[in-house]
Amino acid sequence: MSTLVHLHDIGWDEDRDRELASLPRHLIPGRVVAEHRGASTILTSKGELWAEPTGRLRHEAKSRADLPSIGDWVALDERDHAQASIHSVLPRRAHFSRNIAGKATDEQVLAANVDVSFLVASLELDVNLRRLERYLTLAWSGGTDPVIVLAKSDLTGDPEDLVYELQRVESIALGVPLVLTSSITGAGVDDLRDHLVGNRTGVFLGSSGVGKSSLINTLLGRNSQEVRSVRADGKGRHTTTLRELIPLPGGGAMIDTPGLRGLKLWGDGE
Ligand SMILES: Nc1nc2c(ncn2[C@@H]2O[C@H](COP(=O)(O)OP(=O)(O)OP(=O)(O)O)[C@@H](O)[C@H]2O)c(=O)[nH]1
Numbered sequence: 001m002s003t004l005v006h007l008h009d010i011g012w013d014e015d016r017d018r019e020l021a022s023l024p025r026h027l028i029p030g031r032v033v034a035e036h037r038g039a040s041t042i043l044t045s046k047g048e049l050w051a052e053p054t055g056r057l058r059h060e061a062k063s064r065a066d067l068p069s070i071g072d073w074v075a076l077d078e079r080d081h082a083q084a085s086i087h088s089v090l091p092r093r094a095h096f097s098r099n100i101a102g103k104a105t106d107e108q109v110l111a112a113n114v115d116v117s118f119l120v121a122s123l124e125l126d127v128n129l130r131r132l133e134r135y136l137t138l139a140w141s142g143g144t145d146p147v148i149v150l151a152k153s154d155l156t157g158d159p160e161d162l163v164y165e166l167q168r169v170e171s172i173a174l175g176v177p178l179v180l181t182s183s184i185t186g187a188g189v190d191d192l193r194d195h196l197v198g199n200r201t202g203v204f205l206g207s208s209g210v211g212k213s214s215l216i217n218t219l220l221g222r223n224s225q226e227v228r229s230v231r232a233d234g235k236g237r238h239t240t241t242l243r244e245l246i247p248l249p250g251g252g253a254m255i256d257t258p259g260l261r262g263l264k265l266w267g268d269g270e
C-alpha cells in the first residue's frame with residue numbers, strides 16, 4: 001500500500017474509540033487486511049505492518065474464531081519495532097463464518113465487520129436461483145445487507161432475455177437491491193459505490209469467474225487484483241486464492257474472496 005489510509009475512511013468510529021480506550025494505553029488500532037499462516041497484515045494509520053497474536057491471545061482462544069480474521073479491528077502492541085503483536089480483537093459486528101471440515105465445533109471467521117454482501121452472478125449464464133437463495137440466507141444470517149449484482153451486463157444480447165432473467169431473480173429476492181454491472185463499460189459501478197457510502201465495508205461473494213476481482217479493479221480505477229486471463233475455459237480454477245480487504249478511494253472498503261469452491265461454505269460440492 002503506497003498511500004496512507006485514515007482508519008475512519010475504512011469504518012473506524014466512535015464505538016471503536018471507546019473499545020480501544022478500555023484497553024492499555026500503549027496499544028494502537030489497525031484492521032486486518034490479509035491473513036497468512038499464523039500472522040496477519042494489518043493496516044494502521046501509519047501504513048501496513050505484519051503482526052502475530054500475542055502468546056496470551058493465542059492461549060486464551062477457545063477456537064480459531066477467537067483469533068484475528070480478515071476485516072477485524074485489532075489493538076496492536078508495536079513497542080518491539082521488529083515485530084508488532086496483536087494484543088486483542090475488538091468486538092466483531094456482522095461477520096461470516098464456517099465450520100472447519102472435520103471439526104464441527106471449530107468455527108473459522110471468513111470476513112468480519114461486513115456491512116454489505118454483494119452477491120455476484122454473471123449474466124453470461126443463466127443465474128442459478130438456488131445458489132442465490134443460499135447466498136441470501138448467508139448474507140442475512142451474517143447480519144449484513146445483501147445486494148444482488150448481475151455482472152457482465154455487456155454480454156447480454158436480447159433485451160427480452162434480460163427482462164426474463166431479472167424477473168426470475170426478483171421472484172426470489174423479495175425487495176433486495178439489484179445492480180447490473182459491467183467491468184468493461186463501467187455500468188453500475190457507481191451504484192455499487194452508493195451502497196458503501198458512510199465508509200461501509202462490503203464483500204463480494206460469488207462463484208469463481210463471475211467477475212468479482214474485475215469489479216474491484218473497476219472500483220479502484222486500477223489493476224490491483226489479478227483477474228482470470230482466459231475466459232470460460234478455466235473451470236475449477238480460482239484466480240483469487242486469498243481473501244483480502246482493499247480500501248477504496250473516497251472511503252469504504254471491499255473484501256475480495258475466491259469463488260465458492262474455495263470457501264466450501266455449504267459442503268455441497270460446488
Ligand atoms: N465481458 C465481460 N467480461 C468480464 C467482466 N468482468 C469480468 N470479466 C471476465 O471474466 C473473467 C473472470 O473475471 P475475474 O474478475 O477474475 O472473476 P472472479 O470472480 O474474481 O474469479 P475468482 O477469483 O476465480 O473467484 C475474466 O476473464 C474477466 O476479464 C465484464 O463485466 N464483462
Ligand SMILES: [Mg+2]
Nearest residue numbers: 212213239240
Ligand atoms: Mg477473483
